[in-house]
Amino acid sequence: NKIKERLEDGRKASPEAAPESRRAWGVAFGCHGSGILQSDQGAAALLVNDDGSVNLLVGAPDIGQGSNEVLTQTVAKILGIDIGQVNIVSNDTGSGPYDTGTFSSRQAYVTGNAVVMAANDVIENVKAGLAKVLDVDPKAISFSDRNFIVNRGKESLTLSFSEAVRRVSFGSTGRVIIGRASYKPESSPPPFAVCLAEVELDPDTNTIKVPNIVMAVDVGYPLNKTIVEGQVHGGVSMGLGFTLSETINIDKRLKRPLESDLLTYKVPLTLDSPDIHVQIVDSYEPTGPLGAKSVGELPTIPVAASIVD
Secondary structure, eight states: OOOHHHHHHHHHHHHOTTTTTTTEEEEEEEEOOOOOSSSOOOEEEEEEEESOEEEOOOOOOOOSOOOOHHHHHHHHHHHOOGGGGEEOSSSTTTTSSOOOHHHHHHHIIIIIHHHHHHHHHHHHHHHHHHHHHHHGGGEEEEEEETTTEEETTTTEEEEEEEHHHHHHHHSTTOOEEEEEHHHOOOOOOOOOEEEEEEEEEETTTTTTEEEEEEEEEOOOOOOOOOOOOHHHHHHHHHHHHHHHTTOOOTTTTTEEOOOTTTTTTTOOOOGGEEEEEEEEOOOOOSSSSGGBBOOOOOOTHHHHHHOOO
């Protein structure tokens, strides 16, 4: 039903076609993976400061896809702190833990799982520190709804993450809290996409226009909906260029490409792009970080097939 609503949105947004033109909708399905299995692995380290802020070290660099923000949000959500209290370092191979790299739509799933495990390791270390400071059984301490709850028989003590860290960091039993984890995936859960493309053909000029594209994606739980939508927009643009305008012709005499720069290699520009209507399907991946799967390369896959359908 939601896809139908987006389709209707696209129809309403469409300008009237020229009388001689032919217009129709094509549909295609696509899927991808969440990283690779043979040699993939990620790691994360969390250094907790005594004011409750944390330094997150990962080895997966952010090259514009938004992984730094997603991983930062993940830590903040698990520890119950503000996103501004998480400082991430992801581009220093000298001090950061090993990570296979930024490719194959793997950061949110593989590195994300390592980050989740490292954040949970922090929570367990804070529990152990509180147990020693307060002289209680570690089993009497739980963490839920952004707070540590210390069960003291008839009464309980509730501490935020920052308050608990301050209790643990100082005094005769003080300790430095560090969380760490590495993750090697045992599966690569596929995200799915359904693409509907409105295609207009002008038989007189033999030109094709794509006024609207509707893309529905199942990426598990979207860690950041804005980033998911941005990835869909970028993927649609790549698929559109691949289908309609981007090509490499070789000069047979000089044995070199004729399209040598972005002026001659026709990447779609803003005015070439269709109206893109994104629908993020409600979903959850049990093996993913907070229920997430990948999204990066997925939106490109069904675009060409939906246009030529």
